[in-house]
Amino acid sequence: MKRNVIIAGIVMVLVGALIGFFVIRKNSVKEPVAEQSSKKRIVEPTNVIPQEERPYLAIIPEADGRRITIEVNSIRKPASEAEYTVEYQTGTLVQGFQGLLKLDSIPAAETNLMGSCSAGGACTYHTDIKGGELTTRFIGDENYSLKTEWKYFENKAKETEFSSGDGKFQIASKDLSKVRYIIIGQSSGVPEGYDGSIASEPYFLETSTDLKGQAEISIRASQEGTLTILGWTGSAWESFDTTQEGKMASATVDLLPLYVVVVN
Numbered sequence: 120m121k122r123n124v125i126i127a128g129i130v131m132v133l134v135g136a137l138i139g140f141f142v143i144r145k146n147s148v149k150e151p152v153a154e155q156s157s158k159k160r161i162v163e164p165t166n167v168i169p170q171e172e173r174p175y176l177a178i179i180p181e182a183d184g185r186r187i188t189i190e191v192n193s194i195r196k197p198a199s200e201a202e203y204t205v206e207y208q209t210g211t212l213v214q215g216f217q218g219l220l221k222l223d224s225i226p227a228a229e230t231n232l233m234g235s236c237s238a239g240g241a242c243t244y245h246t247d248i249k250g251g252e253l254t255t256r257f258i259g260d261e262n263y264s265l266k267t268e269w270k271y272f273e274n275k276a277k278e279t280e281f282s283s284g285d286g287k288f289q290i291a292s293k294d295l296s297k298v299r300y301i302i303i304g305q306s307s308g309v310p311e312g313y314d315g316s317i318a319s320e321p322y323f324l325e326t327s328t329d330l331k332g333q334a335e336i337s338i339r340a341s342q343e344g345t346l347t348i349l350g351w352t353g354s355a356w357e358s359f360d361t362t363q364e365g366k367m368a369s370a371t372v373d374l375l376p377l378y379v380v381v382v383n
Contacts (some may be wrong), residue, residue: 124240165254165266170317172196173308177323177376178253178269180300181230186245186325187302189253191220193310198222198259200355205231205268207251207271209235214245222257230380248273250284253304269304287339288322294332301326306377313349313356315381318342319368323377330374337369344382351377 175192188202200222206215220227234244250270257263268284277296282289283303297299305324318340324330340346346368348361352375360369361380368380 124216142238163256163262163264165264168196168263168313171307173265174198174201174255174257175254175309175321175323175377176253176265176267176307177325178302178304178327179228179325180271180302180327182300182327184273184300185234186230186232188228189218189220190226191222191308192226193288193308194222194257195223195308195311196257196259196261196263198257198263200258201227202256202258204254205251206254207233207245209233209245210247213251215251250302250304255307265307267305267307268337269302272301272303274299274301283322285320287320288336288378290334290336292332292334292374295326295334298326298328309377309379310356312352313379313381315347315383317379318344318346318382319380321379324374325376330376334372334374335369336372336378337367338378338380339382340366340368340382342366342382346380346382348372349379349381 124339172195174194177192179188179190181187189205191201201220203220204215204217207212216231217233218229220229223254233248234242236242248271252266252267252268255264266382270284272281279293279296280291281301281303288303296363302325304323306321309317309321319338322338336348338348343366346361346363348359348368348370350357350359357373361368361370
């Protein structure tokens with residue numbers, strides 16, 4: 120009996136020692152803490168720099184209806200590269216993609232798929248695309264960011280009348296009925312070489328086939344005065360006889376990739 124008591128006592132001492140060992144060990148081992156980067160990406164406010172200093176941007180629909188091209192056509196405030204984010208509505212969802220354009224030579228462009236592809240090569244293409252926003256961040260001696268809207272048309276019904284997302288640009292042309300894919304959007308800036316002062320948001324008109332023909336357009340200016348609608352041919356500005364009613368300027372124009380209103 121006495122022997123059993125001694126053995127039980129030894130067992131209890133050993134158990135107690137083991138429990139103490141594990142408690143001390145647990146307290147001495149710290150859980151790894153995930154490192155948090157102290158670096159934060161600096162995001163500038165958008166559309167702060169003057170209109171006259173902004174680059175001419177465009178989004179071009181490709182003929183297959185599955186890709187679009189982001190393009191910097193001209194630049195006035197120096198930058199070495201441009202980060203961009205494209206967001207667009209497809210049905211009830213918002214999709215998008217990001218990229219980086221090196222600005223060693225202008226124009227600079229990059230084409231992206233509106234969809235996704237698996238590692239095996241199977242692709243899914245987005246449908247019912249309505250348009251969205253383009254956000255760009257230009258990196259140089261002085262960084263600046265811009266945000267513009269764009270509207271996408273899959274012209275199955277061979278329509279002839281279209282408008283920008285903000286409703287301030289309208290265009291009507293029977294020649295556009297022949298075009299399958301059309302994008303109308305804010306170009307942010309314009310190339311140099313025009314007379315007068317910019318008096319409206321500039322708008323790009325990009326199509327999946329070459330632009331040919333004429334159109335009736337109306338652009339709402341930001342101010343009153345003697346207003347003139349200008350169109351960019353790709354190498355020079357062309358002015359059009361303009362009628363106006365208050366801040367609304369209208370003209371018969373050639374189909375061109377860029378329009379803006381100036382005041383003299």
